[in-house]
Amino acid sequence: MxxxxxxxxxxxxxxxxxxxxxxxxxxxxxxxxxxxxxxxxxxxxxxxxxxxxxxxxxxxxxxxxxxxxxxxxxxxxxxxxxxxxxxxxxxxxxxxxxxxxxxxxxxxxxxxxxxxxxxxxxxxxxxxxxxTEKNIQNGQRNCLYQKLRLEYSLSDRETEIIQLILNQIETKQIAEKLNLSPLTIKTHRKNIFNKLKVHNLAGLLGLIKEHPGL
CATH class of the missing domain: 3.40.50.2300 (Response regulator)
Structure with missing residues (x-):
């Protein structure tokens, strides 16, 4: 076989x-x-x-x-x-x-x-x-991250960091990419998880899986 x-x-x-x-x-x-x-x-x-x-x-x-x-x-x-x-x-x-x-x-x-x-x-x-261009350019309204931003009152920076977290980029690399300090990224990460009422990446993935936009 x-x-x-x-x-x-x-x-x-x-x-x-x-x-x-x-x-x-x-x-x-x-x-x-x-x-x-x-x-x-x-x-x-x-x-x-x-x-x-x-x-x-x-x-x-x-x-x-x-x-x-x-x-x-x-x-x-x-x-x-x-x-x-x-x-x-x-x-x-x-x-x-x-x-x-x-x-x-x-x-x-x-x-x-x-x-x-x-x-x-x-x-x-x-x-x-x-x-398809429709999927790529269908406006911020149809983007999962933007839906999360609106529903959970996330800032644009927090929304950007969520995308990087989901790409499994480490805190240090996120800091370098955004020209911020690792401490600032850790603070953003903590604030994001607090707003979304999750504790870690697994919780974030679970929330997105249950999100109506998926």
Whole structure:
């Protein structure tokens, strides 16, 4: 057997489409189709061999982001690719921070999906760019960070720092990038977490996952 692929998506049509694509790739095999994150965990706990997990974000019982967080802790060697209809820069950023090796929109062409599977299975990363100008330039109103800024009364500087935090940039590097002292960044970070009522990066990721803008 070549590269084993496990799919986690609660849509039968998507699973059928993925199966058809993989049939055209001789070195890849779909070994299972799970309906939710909990089924994936049960499958892995039986020591079934999986090289790449392709998962949706919106699933019942245990969604994709919850699953990514769990897998990053328990099965860090498992390669994961998100296949989602919500293809935005902020969503990809969050998935990357949760340990995903790649992200492809459900509106992607077959070639993009195939390329992503090949790159990820070989140990690389593949995050499909958001190419539509509408998604990039749809105004500050449709930007996740701006929604957070408005809802939680964040300053522009605090909003900027949130983006850097989510990119996993350390305090020292943030300070250098913004020409501020590390102490000032630590103060901003504390104020941001207080406003958002979270204690750390995990709490921030959880808040964004539950945010209506996602």
């Amino acid at each position: 070549g590269v084993s692929i496990l799919l986690a998506d609660d849509h039968a049509l998507i699973a059928l489409g993925i199966r058809k694509i993989l049939e055209s790739m001789p070195d890849y095999e779909l070994v299972g189709h799970m309906q939710n994150g909990r089924e994936v965990i049960l499958y892995l706990e039986k020591e079934n061999q999986v090289d790449v997990l392709v998962l949706d974000l919106n699933m019942p019982i245990m969604d994709g982001m919850q699953l990514l967080s769990y897998l990053n802790r328990k099965y860090p060697e498992l390669k994961t690719m998100v296949l989602s209809g919500h293809h935005t820069k902020s969503t990809m950023e969050i998935c990357r921070n949760l340990g995903a090796n790649g992200f492809v929109g459900k509106d992607a062409c077959f070639k993009a999906f195939q390329e992503a599977i090949e790159v990820i299975s070989e140990g690389g990363e593949y995050f499909q760019p958001v190419t």
